[in-house]
Each structure stands twice: as C-alpha cells, then as structure tokens.
Amino acid sequence: MNHFSLHDIDLQPELLRRQLQDPACGGYAAFEGWVRDYNDGRTVLRLEYEAFAPLAVREGERILTEARQKFGVARARCAHRVGPLAIGELAVWVGVSAAHRGEAFDACRYIIDEVKHRVPIWKKEYYQDGDSGWVNCERCAAAAPQPHQHQPHAHGAG
C-alpha cells in the first residue's frame, strides 16, 4: 500500500502513522520536514508552497512505489502541505513500515530525497528584509540570458 497526498490544512502525523500499521511489520521509520527560520544566510519569516496537483500526486505515488520495490518495504506514505506556512509548521511527512528497521530507514530517506527533486511543488520564502523568492528559481532567472528584445512598433512607421 502506498499513498501520496497534498493538504492545505495541518498534517496529522498520528493519523498518517496509523495507516502504516501492519502485523507483518516490525519496523517503522518516519521523517518530518519543518519550516525553518533561515535559508541561505537569510532570515525567513514564512513560506508558501504551490503544487501542480495532478502531476505532483502521480509522481509522488511513483516514488512511493519505487521505494517499496527497491527496499522491499510493506507500506509507504507521504503527505505534503500546500499554501501558506509559519515557522515551525510541519511541511512534509514521510512514513514507512517494513519487516526490519534497515529497509524502513533506507526507504524513508529515499522517498524524501526523491520528493524534493522530482515532485512539482514550489516553495516561496518571505524574508525579514521584505524580499521574497522562489527557492531554486531565482538563481536560474538571474543566470538565464534575456530573450531577444525587439523595439515596439515605431510610432512614426508607415
């Protein structure tokens, strides 16, 4: 069993954990990602997650299926917040249950790493200095060559 979901309200780890209970499992590992108050040397006040929901869920489910096949775990669950979040709030929850602890830890690590890199979810940070920015995007925007600009149609043409 695996399930990936997006939520615009508080995640409830107790409910999520319960979905992983299985008599055949002797080990359970979970990871919680929290909103931190700094990033890249800047003080962060709050942030916002935005997701392309249909593809995020589809890609998230794929990652969970891969983890189960790769590590032989029984159940895998991931829930991700969208919308505005305050410092300290729970942003993402990953849980895995397996016969033994080793594969549970490994699968949990695999899932959170892949989710960060593959699932179409974006994070906007709001900084103390009033600035804000999309994580991993602003540097690309700054580095990208500008598209070729033409003059607008001259008024005197004709």
Added chain:
Amino acid sequence: MSAPKLYGLVLTGGRSRRMQRDKAALEYAGKSQLARAMDLLTPLVARSFVSVRSDQLHDPQRTAYDTIADIRQDLGPIGGIHAALHAYPEHGWLILACDLPFLDRGTLQYLIAHRASGRVATAYRSSFDGQPEPLCAIFEPRSREIIEQSLARGQQCPRALLARNDVELLDLPNARALDNINTGEEYAAAQATLDGAAASSSPAALSSPPATGALRRLNVRYFALLREQAGRSTEQIETQASTPRELYDELRRRRGLTLAPEFLRVAVNDEFGDWRSPLSDGDTVVFLPPVAGG
C-alpha cells in the same frame, strides 16, 4: 446587425528617417514591401487602397493601386487612417503598415475572424509590451470621431488612442508576425530569412514567416515564478507552435518569462512530456520551474 463592410488601407506615407530610403520600395524575395502588403490584403477585403501624401500622388509604384491622399499633412500614420475613414465613413478599415516583412495571411485572417465590430477597433496586443498594435488593426466607423477629437487635442499617436478606447485586443497567433524593421541591419536580417524561405520551399513562403504550420488551440498553465511573471495562472492561445519548445519560445517573448528552457521540465496533459514531441489541438501544457518541495 451585420458588421460594416471591410475596406483595406496600406500605409506607406512616412519617410524612413532611420533607413534613409522609401520603405515601400524595400524588397524581399524580389517583391516590394508595398506589393507584398497589397497582395496579402486585397483578397481579404472588399476594396484595398494605398495611403499617400500629396507629394506621392504621382509616384508610379503607389499609383499602380487605388490611393487615398492625406487630408492634413505630417500627421504620420493617423493622418492616413483618418483620410480613409473620411473618404468612406460607412466602412470598417483594416489598416496595415507596409513594413511588416513577417506578416502572413493567417494573421490577417485571424484578425478579421475575431473582428468585434461593436467596438472602436480590433487590434493585436504587441508581443513586446502588451500594448495595442495600431498598424495591423481594424478601425470601425465610430473610430473616426474619436480620431478627430484626438487630432483636435494635438494627439497623433494611434497606439495611445487605441489604448485609451474600447478596443478588442487579440493575442497574436504567430508572435513574430508583426516584427517590423527600422534599421539597415534589421532589413538585411529579414531579407536573408525571407529570401532563404522563398528559395527553399513553396511560393507560400513568400508571404509566411519561417515557422509556419496549422494553428493549434493550446491551454497553458503557469506555476510559481512563471505564474508571477506571466501575470496569470492559465491561458488559452492559438499558435503555430508545434512542440513545447516552440511554444515556450513564443510565450517567453510574449509574456517576458526570464527562465531559460534548460532549467525547466515540461508536462503535457498532466504527465511529464518531451520538449520536441508534437503537440495536438486542445493539449494542456505546463512548464515546470525547478521544484523545491520537502
């Protein structure tokens, strides 16, 4: 109530200060700009005319066609538009600058098909600054009074006039169609593109931009930084772009997107897609900025 009959006017009046020569006579693939514009326009309107200044009334290149002479001198393009509306006030006028080397018939047909005759004018939104393009636009009979009021106030800019009034604004199906030329270098570049197109393919290439093809109606969704830059979450466009890559290049120009495509992934119909796979009519395309979940 049916729309007033449509007449067409090609503007050639202005002296090209920057190019130091008569723009109407510039040639692409052996055809003057004026002849190209008239060939594109004439089949689509009830009657077509060339706008002339009084000192061009005997220019053989222009008098090969029906002409409408400016009533007042030195007003620029708005003088030509005004003279046409004054001469045939009961008709709508498709106004066309002659110096649009990439203009294609599809762009004119699309304009005519989307004409909103109940409004002052129907015009394209500039790919560069989002402002109305007055020199490939349909001016309705009621625009005459508005133009006369503007001229009375000393305002001669047709772009500003359209921006202030009730105008139907369309997105260009082909983002390059209204690129114009004002310098010798731009002329040389356009000439090379169009001469090459004429030599390598069918006669249709004479009147078409390089990337030509059937129009597709595509849905685009924007997220995160691209949503903010585009100023919208979704849009529907008609375009000649045949792949996500061509579509992104067009949207990048049109919406001023700063992210280079190498930083993005593309999704078509809610699944990851390929930049070079052909798009179909009705497809929904999403360009995915670098992600940052977790």
